[in-house]
Amino acid sequence: MKIFESHTIKEIDNATCEAQNIDSLQLMERAANAVACEIITRFFPTQRIVVIAGPGNNGGDALAVARILYEQGYKKVEVFLFNVIGKLSHDCEEERKKLITMDGIDFTEVKRDFQPPYLSENDVVVDGMFGCGLNKQLQGGFMMLARYINDSGAYVVSIDLPSGLFGEWNADVNRRDVVHADLTLSFQTPKLSFFFSENSDVLGEWKLLDIDLDDSMMKEIPTNYLLVEAKNVRPLLKPRKLFTGKRDYGSVLLFSGSIGMMGAAVLSARACLRSGAGLVTVHSARIGMPVVQTAVPEAMFEPDRNENYITDMGVHHTHQAVVAGPGIGTNDRTVDALEELLKTTKSPLVLDADALNCIARRPQLLTNLPSYTIITPHIGEFDRLFGEHNNSEDRLKKAIEMAKYHNIIIVLKGHYTATVRPTGRVYFNSTGNPGMATAGSGDVLTGVIAAFLAQGYRPEHAATLGVYIHGLAGDMAVKEIGEYGLVSSDIANYCGRAIRAIINRESPLF
Ligand SMILES: NC(=O)C1=CN([C@@H]2O[C@H](COP(=O)(O)OP(=O)(O)OC[C@H]3O[C@@H](n4cnc5c(N)ncnc54)[C@H](O)[C@@H]3O)[C@@H](O)[C@H]2O)[C@@H](O)CC1
Ligand SMILES: [K+]
Incomplete structure (x- = not known):
């Protein structure tokens, strides 16, 4: 609208x-x-x-x-x-x-x-x-x-x-x-x-x-401003064909997790799989292997050389989407690895959370962002990256300026998450609820967006779809669980049902 x-x-x-x-x-x-x-x-x-x-x-x-x-x-x-x-x-x-x-x-x-x-x-x-x-x-x-x-x-x-x-x-x-x-x-x-x-x-x-x-x-x-509703996202969703295999739905590589923050990798991977990605590989600190392999058996695990955090973000296989950020921390060696990733990757990229904090620690990395990279900062991460803002109007204006300047997609998270495209157009999201203000909610969003990138959606569509579906999954989960009790795993688990609700034109969406 x-x-x-x-x-x-x-x-x-x-x-x-x-x-x-x-x-x-x-x-x-x-x-x-x-x-x-x-x-x-x-x-x-x-x-x-x-x-x-x-x-x-x-x-x-x-x-x-x-x-x-x-x-x-x-x-x-x-x-x-x-x-x-x-x-x-x-x-x-x-x-x-x-x-x-x-x-x-x-x-x-x-x-x-x-x-x-x-x-x-x-x-x-x-x-x-x-x-x-x-x-x-x-x-x-x-x-x-x-x-x-x-x-x-x-x-x-x-x-x-x-x-x-x-x-x-x-x-x-x-x-x-x-x-x-x-x-x-x-x-x-x-x-x-x-x-x-x-x-x-x-x-x-x-x-x-x-x-x-x-x-x-x-x-x-x-x-230049739009509100995204079910009727806007439905035409973007492509039907899955009968004669297909998992390779047709893309492979996602998730650089995620570190000691004490392996849950981030679990949540992203789960959301990614629940949103239709064909294959998901988590690259993380060695210590995380049993956690990820137990919590998300559908995902593969690629152990880093380091026991506790990620020191290598080399991409050794073909992946249709690469994610860096959830729970990776901001260790100097992780920042080095991220720098290498930004300079070498050819895959569509989603950067979230600590990847953005790593960039804030080394701001020249902003100039290395490949075109159409999707970044998903909340207000604090945004301000660490682009400077303090006194109000949300100035922050949005800055997001528009930065999306145009760096030719990237900025998903500025909040009650009405604003997805700003490189053209400067702003897409406000209409789904979501205060129950989703909970630890790990952003990790889930990153996973959903990556799933759509991997399935061949254009980055701007993957971002808009991901944000809408993430919010809708939260809205559906909250009906059962309530705002106080909602946790991020619930959002991840509802992603598939949210996508189905859009495709099947379920009320009250339509
Ligand atoms: N498509 C729509 O949205 C429709 C809108 N309509 C109504 O039309 C309204 C807009 O009407 P108008 O364009 O006449 O605008 P307003 O009724 O908002 O006000 C304009 C009048 O207020 C004066 N004014 C403005 N700011 C002032 C201030 N700070 N102190 C003192 N005077 C001030 C102006 O000089 C002018 O006389 C909408 O807000 C809506 O209520 C409906 O009637 C029909 C359909
Ligand atoms: K009024």
């Missing part, structure tokens, strides 16, 4: 009106109906609802919601329209006219002084102050109103965006001066700002409401 920038929304609205032969007020009615429906499913008609409307179309939506709720029997609706400069958008003005003709509705138009209504945790506020037309941070009365709403404890439903939050970049915005929603109801496609952790408290739960916007225009408008 595309993530559009706020300034393109008008274009999509106009195209929708033209293609469907409706006017903008009819589209607004559709949007308002969708919002009102969500409120009706959550609150009884006896609920006191305070509607705050700004001067633009976000305010127009809010006025229309107030009217619809009132018509549906919600008699405790109080409306405040902020018309402080005496200029409303055309559609907001039309909605105002409709509302003031309604008998009995409690309507206040604020032109200068404003006596805020009493609000408590028993009330619902519908926030239609500003949406994607916000052009500067909230100031003066609007800022005070946002703070007043936040302090009230009322349940806040924000239309399109919490007022004061920009659709895209908010690093300089003081979140205290932004309305804090409990529920954000946005239209059809998400905004970029939904994917940054700093906005999570402001957005509350967010939901997309389908208002039947024009598909062809949405296909046409270019965007």
